[in-house]
Amino acid sequence: MDIKEYIDTLPKKAARPRPDGTYTVLPRMRHGKLDAARLAVISRVVEANNLPGIRITAGQQVLIDGVSEDRLKAVVEALGEVGPAYKHNAQGCLGTGGCKLGQQDSRAAAARLSELLETFDMPCKVKAGVSGCPMCCAESMARDVGLFGKKGGWTVSFGGNAGKRVRCGDILAENVSGDEAFAIIAKALAFYADNAKKKERTARFVERVGLDALKRAALGED
Ligand code: SF4
Structure with a gap:
Protein backbone atom coordinates (compact mmCIF):
# COMPACT_ATOMS: atom_id res chain seq x y z
CA MET A 1 0.00 0.00 0.00
CA ASP A 2 1.48 3.36 -0.97
CA ILE A 3 1.18 6.46 1.20
CA LYS A 4 -1.86 7.85 -0.64
CA GLU A 5 -3.71 4.56 -0.28
CA TYR A 6 -2.83 4.51 3.41
CA ILE A 7 -4.14 8.07 3.93
CA ASP A 8 -7.35 7.09 2.16
CA THR A 9 -7.95 4.44 4.83
CA LEU A 10 -7.91 7.16 7.54
CA PRO A 11 -10.74 9.51 8.49
CA LYS A 12 -10.97 12.56 6.20
CA LYS A 13 -8.48 15.31 7.12
CA ALA A 14 -6.61 13.00 9.56
CA ALA A 15 -3.36 13.27 7.58
CA ARG A 16 -2.58 15.77 4.84
CA PRO A 17 0.46 16.33 2.64
CA ARG A 18 2.35 19.62 2.85
CA PRO A 19 4.25 21.31 0.01
CA ASP A 20 7.57 20.52 1.71
CA GLY A 21 6.94 16.76 1.41
CA THR A 22 5.98 16.24 5.06
CA TYR A 23 2.51 15.53 6.47
CA THR A 24 0.28 17.06 9.11
CA VAL A 25 -1.62 14.77 11.44
CA LEU A 26 -4.74 15.75 13.36
CA PRO A 27 -5.14 13.99 16.72
CA ARG A 28 -8.82 13.71 17.55
CA MET A 29 -10.12 16.05 20.24
CA ARG A 30 -13.54 17.28 21.23
CA HIS A 31 -14.49 20.89 21.88
CA GLY A 32 -10.96 22.10 22.42
CA LYS A 33 -10.34 19.75 25.34
CA LEU A 34 -7.48 17.29 25.93
CA ASP A 35 -7.13 15.40 29.19
CA ALA A 36 -3.75 14.63 30.80
CA ALA A 37 -3.51 11.16 29.26
CA ARG A 38 -4.17 12.45 25.76
CA LEU A 39 -1.72 15.31 26.21
CA ALA A 40 0.92 12.82 27.32
CA VAL A 41 0.33 10.65 24.24
CA ILE A 42 0.71 13.64 21.91
CA SER A 43 3.81 14.82 23.74
CA ARG A 44 5.40 11.36 23.51
CA VAL A 45 4.67 11.17 19.78
CA VAL A 46 6.25 14.57 19.16
CA GLU A 47 9.31 13.72 21.21
CA ALA A 48 9.81 10.19 19.88
CA ASN A 49 9.63 11.36 16.27
CA ASN A 50 11.74 14.47 16.80
CA LEU A 51 8.93 16.72 15.56
CA PRO A 52 8.88 20.50 15.97
CA GLY A 53 5.79 20.52 18.23
CA ILE A 54 2.09 21.18 17.80
CA ARG A 55 0.03 23.97 16.29
CA ILE A 56 -3.43 25.20 17.38
CA THR A 57 -5.79 25.65 14.43
CA ALA A 58 -8.46 28.31 14.03
CA GLY A 59 -11.04 25.57 14.59
CA GLN A 60 -9.74 24.82 18.11
CA GLN A 61 -7.86 21.68 17.15
CA VAL A 62 -4.28 20.57 17.64
CA LEU A 63 -2.22 19.80 14.56
CA ILE A 64 1.08 17.92 14.46
CA ASP A 65 3.34 19.24 11.71
CA GLY A 66 6.43 17.95 10.01
CA VAL A 67 5.72 14.20 9.98
CA SER A 68 7.88 12.46 7.38
CA GLU A 69 6.37 9.90 5.02
CA ASP A 70 8.27 7.02 6.59
CA ARG A 71 7.01 7.96 10.11
CA LEU A 72 3.40 8.73 9.21
CA LYS A 73 1.95 5.30 9.93
CA ALA A 74 3.80 5.00 13.25
CA VAL A 75 2.64 8.48 14.31
CA VAL A 76 -1.00 7.74 13.45
CA GLU A 77 -0.92 4.40 15.25
CA ALA A 78 0.68 5.91 18.34
CA LEU A 79 -1.95 8.64 18.49
CA GLY A 80 -4.87 6.23 18.22
CA GLU A 81 -7.82 8.42 17.37
CA VAL A 82 -7.13 10.82 14.52
CA GLY A 83 -9.22 13.15 12.36
CA PRO A 84 -12.02 15.58 13.20
CA ALA A 85 -14.37 14.43 15.97
CA TYR A 86 -17.38 15.73 14.09
CA LYS A 87 -18.36 16.25 10.46
CA HIS A 88 -19.54 19.76 11.34
CA ASN A 89 -17.78 21.11 14.40
S1 SF4 B 1 -18.06 35.60 23.96
FE1 SF4 B 1 -15.98 36.16 24.63
S2 SF4 B 1 -16.33 37.56 26.32
FE2 SF4 B 1 -18.24 36.46 25.99
S3 SF4 B 1 -18.20 34.67 27.32
FE3 SF4 B 1 -17.33 34.04 25.39
S4 SF4 B 1 -15.13 34.33 25.62
FE4 SF4 B 1 -16.13 35.52 27.20
Whole structure:
Protein backbone atom coordinates (compact mmCIF):
# COMPACT_ATOMS: atom_id res chain seq x y z
CA MET A 1 0.00 0.00 0.00
CA ASP A 2 1.48 3.36 -0.97
CA ILE A 3 1.18 6.46 1.20
CA LYS A 4 -1.86 7.85 -0.64
CA GLU A 5 -3.71 4.56 -0.28
CA TYR A 6 -2.83 4.51 3.41
CA ILE A 7 -4.14 8.07 3.93
CA ASP A 8 -7.35 7.09 2.16
CA THR A 9 -7.95 4.44 4.83
CA LEU A 10 -7.91 7.16 7.54
CA PRO A 11 -10.74 9.51 8.49
CA LYS A 12 -10.97 12.56 6.20
CA LYS A 13 -8.48 15.31 7.12
CA ALA A 14 -6.61 13.00 9.56
CA ALA A 15 -3.36 13.27 7.58
CA ARG A 16 -2.58 15.77 4.84
CA PRO A 17 0.46 16.33 2.64
CA ARG A 18 2.35 19.62 2.85
CA PRO A 19 4.25 21.31 0.01
CA ASP A 20 7.57 20.52 1.71
CA GLY A 21 6.94 16.76 1.41
CA THR A 22 5.98 16.24 5.06
CA TYR A 23 2.51 15.53 6.47
CA THR A 24 0.28 17.06 9.11
CA VAL A 25 -1.62 14.77 11.44
CA LEU A 26 -4.74 15.75 13.36
CA PRO A 27 -5.14 13.99 16.72
CA ARG A 28 -8.82 13.71 17.55
CA MET A 29 -10.12 16.05 20.24
CA ARG A 30 -13.54 17.28 21.23
CA HIS A 31 -14.49 20.89 21.88
CA GLY A 32 -10.96 22.10 22.42
CA LYS A 33 -10.34 19.75 25.34
CA LEU A 34 -7.48 17.29 25.93
CA ASP A 35 -7.13 15.40 29.19
CA ALA A 36 -3.75 14.63 30.80
CA ALA A 37 -3.51 11.16 29.26
CA ARG A 38 -4.17 12.45 25.76
CA LEU A 39 -1.72 15.31 26.21
CA ALA A 40 0.92 12.82 27.32
CA VAL A 41 0.33 10.65 24.24
CA ILE A 42 0.71 13.64 21.91
CA SER A 43 3.81 14.82 23.74
CA ARG A 44 5.40 11.36 23.51
CA VAL A 45 4.67 11.17 19.78
CA VAL A 46 6.25 14.57 19.16
CA GLU A 47 9.31 13.72 21.21
CA ALA A 48 9.81 10.19 19.88
CA ASN A 49 9.63 11.36 16.27
CA ASN A 50 11.74 14.47 16.80
CA LEU A 51 8.93 16.72 15.56
CA PRO A 52 8.88 20.50 15.97
CA GLY A 53 5.79 20.52 18.23
CA ILE A 54 2.09 21.18 17.80
CA ARG A 55 0.03 23.97 16.29
CA ILE A 56 -3.43 25.20 17.38
CA THR A 57 -5.79 25.65 14.43
CA ALA A 58 -8.46 28.31 14.03
CA GLY A 59 -11.04 25.57 14.59
CA GLN A 60 -9.74 24.82 18.11
CA GLN A 61 -7.86 21.68 17.15
CA VAL A 62 -4.28 20.57 17.64
CA LEU A 63 -2.22 19.80 14.56
CA ILE A 64 1.08 17.92 14.46
CA ASP A 65 3.34 19.24 11.71
CA GLY A 66 6.43 17.95 10.01
CA VAL A 67 5.72 14.20 9.98
CA SER A 68 7.88 12.46 7.38
CA GLU A 69 6.37 9.90 5.02
CA ASP A 70 8.27 7.02 6.59
CA ARG A 71 7.01 7.96 10.11
CA LEU A 72 3.40 8.73 9.21
CA LYS A 73 1.95 5.30 9.93
CA ALA A 74 3.80 5.00 13.25
CA VAL A 75 2.64 8.48 14.31
CA VAL A 76 -1.00 7.74 13.45
CA GLU A 77 -0.92 4.40 15.25
CA ALA A 78 0.68 5.91 18.34
CA LEU A 79 -1.95 8.64 18.49
CA GLY A 80 -4.87 6.23 18.22
CA GLU A 81 -7.82 8.42 17.37
CA VAL A 82 -7.13 10.82 14.52
CA GLY A 83 -9.22 13.15 12.36
CA PRO A 84 -12.02 15.58 13.20
CA ALA A 85 -14.37 14.43 15.97
CA TYR A 86 -17.38 15.73 14.09
CA LYS A 87 -18.36 16.25 10.46
CA HIS A 88 -19.54 19.76 11.34
CA ASN A 89 -17.78 21.11 14.40
CA ALA A 90 -19.39 23.76 16.58
CA GLN A 91 -16.83 26.16 17.99
CA GLY A 92 -17.50 27.35 21.52
CA CYS A 93 -15.87 30.10 23.59
CA LEU A 94 -15.11 29.68 27.30
CA GLY A 95 -18.49 31.07 28.42
CA THR A 96 -19.47 30.52 32.04
CA GLY A 97 -16.85 27.75 32.20
CA GLY A 98 -13.95 30.21 32.31
CA CYS A 99 -14.77 33.74 31.18
CA LYS A 100 -15.87 36.43 33.63
CA LEU A 101 -18.21 37.88 30.99
CA GLY A 102 -19.89 34.55 30.30
CA GLN A 103 -23.66 34.53 30.71
CA GLN A 104 -24.42 31.05 29.36
CA ASP A 105 -22.59 27.71 29.17
CA SER A 106 -21.30 27.97 25.62
CA ARG A 107 -19.06 24.88 25.83
CA ALA A 108 -21.95 22.60 26.73
CA ALA A 109 -24.15 24.20 24.05
CA ALA A 110 -21.37 23.77 21.45
CA ALA A 111 -21.10 20.08 22.33
CA ARG A 112 -24.86 19.70 22.00
CA LEU A 113 -24.84 21.55 18.70
CA SER A 114 -22.04 19.35 17.31
CA GLU A 115 -24.14 16.30 18.13
CA LEU A 116 -27.24 17.82 16.52
CA LEU A 117 -25.34 18.66 13.33
CA GLU A 118 -24.30 15.01 13.01
CA THR A 119 -27.94 13.99 12.63
CA PHE A 120 -28.40 15.84 9.33
CA ASP A 121 -27.26 14.96 5.85
CA MET A 122 -26.17 18.44 4.76
CA PRO A 123 -25.71 19.64 1.19
CA CYS A 124 -22.57 21.54 2.15
CA LYS A 125 -20.29 22.17 5.13
CA VAL A 126 -21.91 23.89 8.08
CA LYS A 127 -19.94 25.93 10.58
CA ALA A 128 -21.34 26.82 13.97
CA GLY A 129 -20.24 29.20 16.68
CA VAL A 130 -21.51 29.35 20.25
CA SER A 131 -20.60 32.32 22.42
CA GLY A 132 -21.36 32.78 26.10
CA CYS A 133 -22.18 36.49 25.77
CA PRO A 134 -22.90 39.13 23.09
CA MET A 135 -19.16 39.76 22.59
CA CYS A 136 -19.40 36.74 20.26
CA CYS A 137 -15.80 35.53 20.56
CA ALA A 138 -16.86 32.32 18.79
CA GLU A 139 -17.92 34.51 15.83
CA SER A 140 -21.49 33.35 16.14
CA MET A 141 -22.95 35.93 13.74
CA ALA A 142 -20.54 34.93 10.96
CA ARG A 143 -21.37 31.22 11.20
CA ASP A 144 -24.01 29.16 9.42
CA VAL A 145 -25.55 28.50 12.82
CA GLY A 146 -24.86 30.89 15.65
CA LEU A 147 -25.80 31.10 19.29
CA PHE A 148 -24.86 33.68 21.86
CA GLY A 149 -25.94 33.96 25.43
CA LYS A 150 -27.45 36.75 27.49
CA LYS A 151 -28.83 36.67 31.03
CA GLY A 152 -32.32 36.03 29.66
CA GLY A 153 -31.34 33.13 27.42
CA TRP A 154 -29.97 32.44 23.96
CA THR A 155 -30.01 34.40 20.71
CA VAL A 156 -30.19 32.17 17.62
CA SER A 157 -28.83 33.21 14.23
CA PHE A 158 -28.73 31.40 10.90
CA GLY A 159 -27.11 32.02 7.54
CA GLY A 160 -23.92 33.81 8.55
CA ASN A 161 -20.70 33.46 6.60
CA ALA A 162 -17.15 34.74 7.11
CA GLY A 163 -15.88 33.73 3.67
CA LYS A 164 -15.13 36.02 0.75
CA ARG A 165 -18.81 37.03 0.60
CA VAL A 166 -19.31 37.96 4.22
CA ARG A 167 -22.84 37.78 5.56
CA CYS A 168 -24.18 38.50 9.02
CA GLY A 169 -26.55 35.77 10.18
CA ASP A 170 -30.26 36.52 10.54
CA ILE A 171 -31.58 36.51 14.09
CA LEU A 172 -34.30 33.89 14.43
CA ALA A 173 -34.95 34.18 18.15
CA GLU A 174 -33.78 36.04 21.25
CA ASN A 175 -33.86 35.25 24.95
CA VAL A 176 -35.02 31.68 24.43
CA SER A 177 -34.13 28.69 26.58
CA GLY A 178 -31.59 26.12 25.44
CA ASP A 179 -34.30 23.64 24.48
CA GLU A 180 -36.22 26.29 22.55
CA ALA A 181 -33.05 27.40 20.76
CA PHE A 182 -32.21 23.85 19.75
CA ALA A 183 -35.74 23.18 18.52
CA ILE A 184 -35.49 26.27 16.28
CA ILE A 185 -32.05 25.30 15.01
CA ALA A 186 -33.22 21.75 14.25
CA LYS A 187 -36.12 23.08 12.17
CA ALA A 188 -33.91 25.59 10.33
CA LEU A 189 -31.36 22.87 9.56
CA ALA A 190 -34.06 20.47 8.36
CA PHE A 191 -35.41 23.18 6.03
CA TYR A 192 -31.90 23.83 4.73
CA ALA A 193 -31.04 20.12 4.34
CA ASP A 194 -34.28 19.47 2.43
CA ASN A 195 -34.24 22.50 0.15
CA ALA A 196 -30.70 23.71 -0.48
CA LYS A 197 -28.86 22.96 -3.70
CA LYS A 198 -25.77 20.79 -3.51
CA LYS A 199 -22.79 22.84 -2.20
CA GLU A 200 -25.02 25.81 -1.36
CA ARG A 201 -23.94 27.36 1.95
CA THR A 202 -26.64 28.60 4.31
CA ALA A 203 -25.82 32.26 3.52
CA ARG A 204 -26.56 31.84 -0.17
CA PHE A 205 -29.53 29.59 0.63
CA VAL A 206 -31.19 32.22 2.82
CA GLU A 207 -30.57 34.88 0.17
CA ARG A 208 -32.20 32.65 -2.45
CA VAL A 209 -35.26 31.41 -0.53
CA GLY A 210 -35.75 34.53 1.60
CA LEU A 211 -35.79 35.16 5.33
CA ASP A 212 -39.59 34.86 5.52
CA ALA A 213 -39.46 31.29 4.22
CA LEU A 214 -36.73 30.42 6.72
CA LYS A 215 -38.70 31.93 9.59
CA ARG A 216 -41.85 30.10 8.56
CA ALA A 217 -39.92 26.82 8.61
CA ALA A 218 -38.00 27.47 11.82
CA LEU A 219 -40.58 29.39 13.83
CA GLY A 220 -43.88 28.68 12.13
CA GLU A 221 -44.34 32.41 11.37
CA ASP A 222 -46.52 33.64 8.47
S1 SF4 B 1 -18.06 35.60 23.96
FE1 SF4 B 1 -18.24 36.46 25.99
S2 SF4 B 1 -18.20 34.67 27.32
FE2 SF4 B 1 -17.33 34.04 25.39
S3 SF4 B 1 -15.13 34.33 25.62
FE3 SF4 B 1 -15.98 36.16 24.63
S4 SF4 B 1 -16.33 37.56 26.32
FE4 SF4 B 1 -16.13 35.52 27.20
